[in-house]
Amino acid sequence: MPITKGFQALVDEAMSQVTTYSVEQVRARLTDAHVQIVDIRDPRELEREGTVPGALLAPRGMLEFWVDPASPYFKPVFADESKEFILFCGAGWRSALATKTLQDMGMTNVAHIDGGFTAWKKAAAPMVTLEQHKAESASRKNH
Numbered sequence: 001m002p003i004t005k006g007f008q009a010l011v012d013e014a015m016s017q018v019t020t021y022s023v024e025q026v027r028a029r030l031t032d033a034h035v036q037i038v039d040i041r042d043p044r045e046l047e048r049e050g051t052v053p054g055a056l057l058a059p060r061g062m063l064e065f066w067v068d069p070a071s072p073y074f075k076p077v078f079a080d081e082s083k084e085f086i087l088f089c090g091a092g093w094r095s096a097l098a099t100k101t102l103q104d105m106g107m108t109n110v111a112h113i114d115g116g117f118t119a120w121k122k123a124a125a126p127m128v129t130l131e132q133h134k135a136e137s138a139s140r141k142n143h
Helices: 007-015 024-025 043-049 058-068 093-104 116-122 130-141
Strands: 019-023 035-039 084-088 112-113
Touching: 007 112, 019 024, 019 093, 043 116, 043 130, 058 116, 093 112, 093 116, 112 116, 112 130
Parallel strands: 019 112, 035 084, 084 112
Antiparallel strands: none
């Protein structure tokens, strides 16, 4: 069966319907208490490349389940309507699709980073290793 709508058409459609921020726009808001950066890459990518300081690690495959209060996998952090959730992936394709999906689910406080983690690294924006991220997360929980 031939593909009638390819990935690029899906990504382009999503990009036209979601809020997209540049690395610099997000970097300027890293300390904003109303922003939650969400890394949707898979664990292998996190281990290999690290992540953004303070990012919520939410694998793409679980995102819809973590966001929906009716799901047994619901994560209450996503119910915080005072926050803007800014997603990123490796290049900005998965995050565009994920942002569109969350909008389709009813979220209005969601956006993504243009160029993803590749653009983040290229801009020399702040990064931490996965081990550093785990240590930071543990220290936040203990305070």
